[in-house]
Amino acid sequence: MSLKRFFLFVFLFISPSFSALLAPITKHHIQTSRFYTLKLYLMTPLQHTDLLLHIGAKYTAVDCNHNYTSTTSWPVPCNSPLCHSLQKFQVNTTNCNITRTTRNRVPGGCVILTHNSHARVDSLALPTTNGCNQGQLRVFPKFVLTCSAEASKLLKGHAKKEIVGLAGLGYSKYSLAAQVSTTTSIFAVCLSGSPSAPGVAFFELPKPYYFLPGVDVSDHLNYTPLMFSHITTQKTNKKHFEDAYFLGVKSININGKPTAIDQTLLTINTNGKGGTRISTLDPYTVLERSIFTTFIDAFTKESTTMKLKPTKPVKPFNLCYEADDVLETYLGPNVPLVDLVMQNDVKWTIFGENSMVRIVDEGLDVWCLAFVDGGVKSVSSIVIGGHQLEDNLLQFDLGAKRLGFSSSLLQHKTMCANFNFSINSTIKLF
Known part of the structure; x- marks a missing residue:
């Protein structure tokens, strides 16, 4: 043994x-x-x-x-x-x-x-x-x-x-x-x-x-500082306060190349605006308008080097590709890699399975980049949404003020749906 x-x-x-x-x-x-x-x-x-x-x-x-x-x-x-x-x-x-x-x-x-x-x-x-x-x-x-x-x-x-x-x-x-x-x-x-x-x-x-x-996923966690901030959101004409979790993202890389982002947008200001937070309510990652425009341009440029040609986009997305033109791998569609580079230089790598979403309808079969435009008045500059969180284990250590993240578990030949929920009667109460 x-x-x-x-x-x-x-x-x-x-x-x-x-x-x-x-x-x-x-x-x-x-x-x-x-x-x-x-x-x-x-x-x-x-x-x-x-x-x-x-x-x-x-x-x-x-x-x-x-x-x-x-x-x-x-x-x-x-x-x-x-x-x-x-x-x-x-x-x-x-x-x-x-x-x-x-x-x-x-x-x-x-x-x-x-x-x-x-x-x-x-x-x-x-x-x-x-x-x-x-x-x-x-x-x-x-x-x-x-x-x-x-x-x-x-x-x-x-x-x-x-x-x-x-x-x-x-x-x-x-x-x-x-x-x-x-x-x-x-x-x-x-x-x-x-x-x-x-x-x-x-x-x-x-x-x-x-x-x-x-697979013990705790062996595959990277760690980055976790920040806390109250944010105010407007819903049904009433203000709601949230205890939001923020990450110190300092750049977004496409295929290893940094994008030109206004660095002031990546910092939480005194009014609680800006920065990068995690959300399980937003289905896709939301980017402030200038970040979104830069991101789409960089992704399009890198995808052309992979011989991918954009097709007519499907709302709410701005960039899509014909499914027949995209090679599929065990990490999802083969498209440019997206890295969120943290303040301590560790990278959260987003592979095709998390960066793209497939839309199939009558006469339609496309892969679309699952990032959406948050406009110019977004509360947070980057909101990491549910689709990008799927099959990633996130450990919130509030005492140490750090986040452990695995990036895609598909790298390790497992996924979040693979936890064994069968009951073990030998596990006793605390």
């Missing part, structure tokens, strides 16, 4: 308990919209609940008027220490809701204006894990969430009826990741590109991350 396999045996079968947790992540594709949901257990009795995955949301928000019945749910009292803590970053907050009374909105309830909702406590559960399989459920009986019929509006109008809220993974101490963490401030997400086989989120697990056929 090799030394590595010996230590894996010890970890899996001799270690008596695990505090690490996991949750499946499912991809949804409705028309031109792509989004991801995280499955967990909520309420008492515990029920499977699908929530929109929002990497930057402060709280987990649920529409409590949508088939929400729980024997362990109770409102956070107005003027309680917990209520004041929840409202810490809000401006002109009214502490109490004393004018409306419904089944789920009670006099004296703690109002969270960010979601135009109030705070509640209920039971939440996630499966334990050893990094290879899932085990028994671990219950968190005092999980704090926000509760309002308006939670459905936060889903941007594209979610299915069974999706009743959102799972917030921002850096607030009331995010999902923070509330299920007791020993380490680390979580990881791996979005699957398959609508039938889920990806996975890990909580409190620094390593290992085993994916079939036995």
Whole structure:
């Protein structure tokens, strides 16, 4: 037995308990919209609940008027220490809701204006894990969430009826990741590109991350500083604050050649604008107008050296190629490589599988560059969207303020859909 396999045996079968947790992540594709949901257990009795995955949301928000019945749910009292803590970053907050009374909105309830909702406590559960399989459920009986019929509006109008809220993974101490963490401030997400086989989120697990056929992805992570910043987005004429995760991208290279980008756009200014952030809500990477124009020009130039000729673009994309003209490889279509070069000089390489999207319709079969124009007034200069995140494992280490990223797992002959969700009864509760 090799030394590595010996230590894996010890970890899996001799270690008596695990505090690490996991949750499946499912991809949804409705028309031109792509989004991801995280499955967990909520309420008492515990029920499977699908929530929109929002990497930057402060709280987990649920529409409590949508088939929400729980024997362990109770409102956070107005003027309680917990209520004041929840409202810490809000401006002109009214502490109490004393004018409306419904089944789920009670006099004296703690109002969270960010979601135009109030705070509640209920039971939440996630499966334990050893990094290879899932085990028994671990219950968190005092999980704090926000509760309002308006939670459905936060889903941007594209979610299915069974999706009743959102799972917030921002850096607030009331995010999902923070509330299920007791020993380490680390979580990881791996979005699957398959609508039938889920990806996975890990909580409190620094390593290992085993994916079939036995690849420990933690061996293939590069690290770069992770930055935090509150951003304000405008939705339905109301301001919503997000705990966004930013990366120090200093250049974008196409086939190893730097593009000419205004460096001031790559830095977060005093108003919270600019920089590069990660989003699970945007289906594709969004680039500020001048960055987008430069990027498209450079990509087109490099693609011509590969004998690729652009064809009529398909909205919302600006650059497409006939599928018959593009060679396909195990890393996706053979197109120019895109590198996001970080401030510490490590590179996030985006291969064809993540840079391109295939569109097939009547008489149409094209590969399109999956980057879109964010205009001149974009809040963040670069927003790395879901398609570019698929089949990449991202480890958010909030304590060390760093992001671990794998680039495409296809390089290592695995993918995010390859986690083994079969239940291992030997994995005990923490």
